[in-house]
Amino acid sequence: MTTLLPPAPSGVPLLGCQTPRLRSVPPAVSSAGQETIELAASAGLDLDLWQQLSLIDALGETDQGLWAAFEMVEIVARQNGKGGIIEARELAGLFLFGERRIVYTAHLTETALDAFYRLLELIQSTPELDSQVKSVNTANGKEGIVLKSGQRIRFKTRIAAGGRGLQGDCVFLDEAMYVQPTMIGSLVPTMASRPNPQLWWVGSAVDKRIMPHGASFSRVRRRGIAGDPRVCLNEWSAPDDTDRNDPPMEAIAAANPGMGIRITVGFIRDEQGAMAPETWAVERLGIGLWFEEEDVPDVIDPEVWRALTGRMALTGAVALGLSMTPLAPKRPQVLSIAAASRTTDGKTHIEVGYHDTGVGAAAEIARLVAAMQPCALVINGNDPAMSLKPELLKLDIEPEAMSSSQMAQACGAFHLDAIGALLQHTGDPLLKGSLSVAGQRVMTGGGWAWTAIEPGADISPLEAATAAHWGLANFGDRALPPALPPVAVKASETPIVTGDLMSMGF
Incomplete structure (x- = not known):
């Protein structure tokens, strides 16, 4: 039987805790939080202390004037007032920080619409801000505000695409x-x-029993708890060992900073009586049933991948694949070059033979092409490595550019060959590492493509190998120079040169 919340002892204020139970803040030399709080107040948005703290934490700045936190993770039970934090940050982005484009997304359309009209009301009720507005779009699915400066904010419902x-x-x-x-x-x-980008994750605790996509939120929360220097985490929640049936008032307060301000003990008491203890613990105490790392299956099981390690001799045509990591501030782009060839027992052997900066890469690729005479040099048409195409054309090398639909086919074929034991690799740690941070991105026209499930993760070795695998399947029968004799493949010991196939060219 569920025990409802007892009345508060006489003289004890029914106020939620204004500091989070779990808090991780990246080092910063200053914060734009106070300016944001003052701007919000000028628009009639008076923030609670806990809301102010979240903004001060999230808007910490480095000595270079950049956000100390790329990702802000705000976890708090519903009805406490998280929307006020978002609105204050939106106002600051438009009217203080000069951000050119701001995007608000929600799972439900009604949530996105409510957020749009709440911000619009704040702006229109403040003449100084409203005078800077050029236009407001209220068309279904295109809700947004554009300033005379060209800055804009859009409100969208997330879609699977x-x-x-x-x-x-x-x-x-x-x-x-x-x-x-x-x-x-x-x-x-x-x-x-x-x-100077910033990504905000805002929500309540995950219940993995009914939230199959809660793994993403769980993952960034884990990084915040671990002290990732680019993640700011503020979580209001009761301790995990709290009695779900008879929680002390301190536990309720720890999970509900808005209690006594915009949410009452009476409402919480009614909720507790209407819900199962486990559900109420997630929804109101913030004690989530979070996904653990082992709950999230790999696209290719690590044991299946390990079993593909082999040394069968290679013969016939060779295809090369290129992939490059996206351009990012303070992070050099990395180019991966992979090769694919047939084994004498009919499997496809893949190796990554180059994983280094893209500086001077065109000349290196030309050297490889001259040495290996590949049947194709393949690049995904949407890959940053396509930036090398003009230089390659000057060297009389024309790469095969995969379309989006062909990339989906390539990923599907690679996956099928892997789970069907039709691939061979050398145990290269680069491929193993990229597989461990790779997920599946649904393509608009159907199928899927590889995607990094961790921000900034390098999956270029896997994408290059997939491109090479596709190239061999589609161009391996082209007329070639006299075939090289079969060569034995040796297990990899370094992340750069991984076997005899690639060492012929490297």
Whole structure:
């Protein structure tokens, strides 16, 4: 039997805790939080102390004037007032920080619409801000505000097709419990081109029993708890060992900073009586049933991948594949070059033979092409490695550019060969590592493509190997120079040169 919350002892204020139980803040030399708080107040948005603290933490700045936190993770139970934090940050992005594009997203259309009209009301009720507005779009699915400066904010409902259309200086993922990994994989690389981006994850605790896409939110929470220097985490929650049936008032307060301000003990008491203890613990105490790392299956099981390690001799044509990591501030682009060839027992052997900066890469590729005489040099048409094409053409090398549909076919064929034991590799740690951070991004026209499930993760070795695998399947029968004799493949000991196939060219 559930025990309802007892009345508070006489003289004890029924106020929620204003500091989070779990808090991780990247080092910063200053914060734009106070300016944001003052701007919000001028628009009639008076923030609670806990809301102010979240903004001060999230808007810490480095000595170079960049956000100390690329990702802000705000976890708090519903009805406490998380929307006020978002609105204050949106106002600051438009009227203080000069951010050119801000995107707010939600899982539900009604949530996105409510967020749009709440911000619009704040702006229109403040003449100084409203005078800077050029236009307001209220068309269904196109809600947004444009300033005379050209800055804009859009409000969108998230869709399964991904996040490539959500590029912005600041992106909000409200109702973050429902963010699909495929969306993050396509969203984060697009933000890398922005000068000072920030990604906000805002939501309540995950219940993995009913939230199958809660793995993304769980993953960034784990990174925040671990002290990732680019993640700011504020979580209001009761301790995990709290009695779900008879929680002390301190536990309720720890999970509900808005208690006594915009949510009452009476409401919480009614909720507790109406819900099962486990559900109420997630929804109101913030004690989530979070995904652990082992709960999220790899696209290719590590044991299946390990079993593909082999040394069968190679023969016939060779195809090369290229992939490059996205351009990002303070992070050099890395180019991967992979090769594929047939084994004498009919499997496809893959290796990564180059994994280094893309500086001077065209000359290196030309050397490889001259040495290996590949049947094809393949690049995904949407890959950053396509930037090398003009230089390659000057060297009389014309790469095969895969379309989006062909990339989906390539990923599907690679996956099928892997689980069907029709691949061979040398145990290269580069491929193993990229597989461990790779997920599946749903393609608009059907099928899927590889995507990084961790922001900034390098999956270029896997993408290059997939391109080479596709190239061999589609161009391996082209007329070739006299075939090289079969060569034995040796297990990899280094991440750069991984076997005799690639060492012929390297």
